[in-house]
Amino acid sequence: MNLQQLQYFQKIADTENFTTAAALASVTQPALSKAISKLEAELNVPLFERNGRNIKLTSFGEAFQKHANVALSEIEKGIRELEDMANPDRGIISIASTHCIGTYFMPFIISDFLGCFPNTKFQFNHESTPEVLTDLKDGKIDLGFYDKITSISANAEIKSIPVKRE
Template structure:
């Protein structure tokens, strides 16, 4: 017994005519008759009573029709459910980013994208760059965001593109003498107390020694950006951070640094051997367009 036989049986029961049923089903009448004969043989009952060209469904047939209808309906529901699941899967974008980028860059990136693509759903995770690269390699995520291309030669299947550069700025309390200045030199900060962000990995920790050329007086090393900002707002010290939209300028003043400091680079990476869905491709193109608009697009396809 198969679904085709059940479908044939249902149409014949409805039309009560083999010729009409064969036309509706686009099969020959002999093939239709043979299929029903095999079904009756398997069930060991007559489903139809034949009187020349006229046929009537038997009592056995009426009973079996209820179950055949239910079976066909369940199969159709199953097919529709699979299509729904497929559509939902196509709308999901899985992203992993380093902890710093996950707290600063990613929220605004996704918010802006969703303003034009509300059907998209995101699965988000923060982890180390090494974990991101491994997850991209084994297709556990669609896209990764990180700030360094170290060890990329070990992942030839991953394509990485520079999409943004973020500058470093100085943040000070509103009542600090430097709060009214537009820019400041690092040399002028030697006597200040500093709050230093201590990231979950070496790549995310800002090295004041490397940036400033000397070792400043560091009085606290929080591992969360909100704590760092709170300490600065309270007047405990000042800090050098990335210039991101999350800075609350109601309690903190942002001062440009006159010295020529390097930028924080942000890359998007994906596995170039994995076929992306329509929504995933739209997101990738959106991010790459952002890079082009920022005039920093830099292809880092490692072969």
């Protein structure tokens, strides 16, 4: 079984028509039929009930469709994750901050950043300063904002840059 067979299966199940599915998949109808025949032979069950030009999923096909959809969805998530890693200006930045900083300071920083990088997404957490520092050390977050200046010297392994003084 391969990814292409799962994609073909999904298109046929959605359209209930080999010709339409073949056009959507940009493949010839005989090639699509052959791929599905191989999939059915490998699974040792019929996935579609053919009645002339009309087709519908068998009970085996309905059961398999749920799992095929989950598998294809997970593969898509993996592809998006790799794309985000390869294009960091379009990825997700995880940020943790103390509640006060997150409420009153972060909106200004984020709005300026989004002006330059509009495709970026953020994940925010409000935590105590020790939790922010632990998450930075463990690599659970990309950026941390905290307000205890004494914490900077106690955590030399974390690169800290003062952003604002009051």
